[in-house]
Amino acid sequence: MQPSASIPSSRAPSPTNATRYSRQASIVLIGMRGVGKTTLATIAAKALGWQLLDTDLVFEQQYQTSIADFVASRGWDAFRQIESDILHALLQTHLTGKVIACGGGVVELERNRSLLQSFRSHGLVIHVLREKDAVLDYIRASTHFPPFYHESAKEAWDRREKFFRDCCSFEFVSLTVPVPPAPRDTLSSLSRTIFFRLLRFVHGVDTNKVSVGHRSRRSYSLSLTFDDVTQAIPKIEDLSLGIDLWELRTDLLSSLDPTFLAFQIAILRRHSPLPILFTLRTARHGGRFPDLPNDETAVGNLNSLFRHALRLGVEYIDLEVTFPPSVFADIVSLKGNTTVIGMYSDISGTISWTGLQTKQAYDKIVQMGADIVKMVNVARSFEDNLSLRQFVATVERNPTPIMAINLGPEATLNHVLSPVSHPLVPRVSSPGQISFYETQKILYLTGLLPAKKYYVFGCPIAHSMSPTLHNTAFATLGLPHAYELKETLTVEELSEVIASANFGGASVTIPYKRDIIPLLQHVSRHAKIIGAVNTISPIPGGAGYSGDNTDWRAIKTCLLRYLTPANAVTSTTTALVLGAGGTSRATLYALHQVGVINILYTTARDEKPRRSRASLSGSIRC
Ligand SMILES: Nc1ncnc2c1ncn2[C@@H]1O[C@H](COP(=O)(O)OP(=O)(O)O)[C@@H](O)[C@H]1O
């Protein structure tokens, strides 16, 4: 799948790990009647510029009759045979470049299930789900479906769910959008965005990973210790402050039923763009999942659970090193773009960080194919933290990142995905865990987080809300920084401020969005095209200053938020931009990004709006 203006990108950088699916491979959607296969297929086909094929439509075109009439006169068996031949032909002929929506009953025949299973070795088979009650209501209200055979729609749903799961490579929950039915191709920008997020992940276009490679940057995960993540949703904004990743502690959830898990992930995704870590903590490591008896059924169930996590497209999976080697190996071999964290822990606190056993455990996890090694011990004294640092120093230059954690009141702070807690979660996920706010305070007090000064540069700026916004954010996050107004009459006066040792960064506003550029050593691609910079920050390592433009992103986000099916951007959509300065240039760029091609702008001197011409370094023609 090509990145395109219609598929918004998520926050994190693209991956380095291997992608299992070619971006050209056809996408097949399966799932119960009415879940939204045709809706999503239409949206995906349009965005990808691919042809949409629908087994129901192919049938109706070939037989020139509705399925309901055909079934009424010739019966279900005759329909199923023809449907199977259609599926066979479509899957054989269209290996690439097509979106194929299947009828809800394709999984009824064993032959079709095998066809789908062999197709998924190279193409994508996505099982679409939606809230059962909403779909059953839709099926009951609809008159165009033939009746089910000896069973209710609900019974068919329950019977088929396992078949869909056995045949798919990924599972997508298209949560019901609470609006009156909209035309298919414009159902909701929300469903679209979340569906494309899965496709971008699968194709490796954007795997939404936390950047853990830079030693200068710490990252944090928050364990959602709720028994149902819906309880977290009203507090999600507070919970996500400072956080890079959600850890879903599935052992604490009220159920491990695959459909329940699929909805838990979907609900979290609808409310937050942060990546998700799927963790199942066993009792021996302080969790609620019972320690595994060594029998085949228990091992099989554990394996199925983690395979299901892969099917849901979670960005991270935590595997305990004490899991059966067959489970570890199976998940590593199927992981695609999911990152596997291999976890070794000793909550009894008998292991020494400097002992040979710890290094051997580390080497074993790397050998088993984990992408990140997580090692957990208990700090009995402050010296244990120094031993942890010593151990980390011996392995931190290795390509596999390490999360080394000491639990307990003497615990220290880790660089990679530090697990933190929050006053609003029901319980800490491990003893001695502190909040993100507290970690920042400790880092400051121990000299690891120097206080910086931030500014807004411009003139006149007395009215600016930026200091209030930023200082509130610093105070809420426990950061020691300060943000001030810096009103100057010339841009040259800013050089001195930028050069001071505690300069953390600045916002730039009128009249310096263009004039600041000569003071910078690097300017982002977007800012170059726009020809204006509104944010500057020091380049790590003292290599000068970098400029970016965030105005266009904010404007684009606002535009997308308020686009509805009724006012979608079309070739006749016209925008009027008031002004022609730095921010107006960012506005032109944002409008271009959302597909508006007719743009008028005015300047203070204009009597009537002018039509915008090729500008912005020649990249936009209006
Ligand atoms: N996420 C959703 N929220 C609300 N309504 C939806 C959603 N997805 C689909 N629908 C509606 O449900 C109905 C069935 O959708 P459709 O795509 O035809 O399902 P399928 O192809 O799986 O039978 C349509 O009226 C569609 O607009």
Ligand SMILES: O=C(O)C1=C[C@@H](OP(=O)(O)O)[C@@H](O)[C@H](O)C1
């Ligand atoms: O569930 C089923 O058995 C059927 C689902 C329908 O397709 P959709 O799922 O695309 O509505 C259609 O193939 C036919 O009415 C049979």
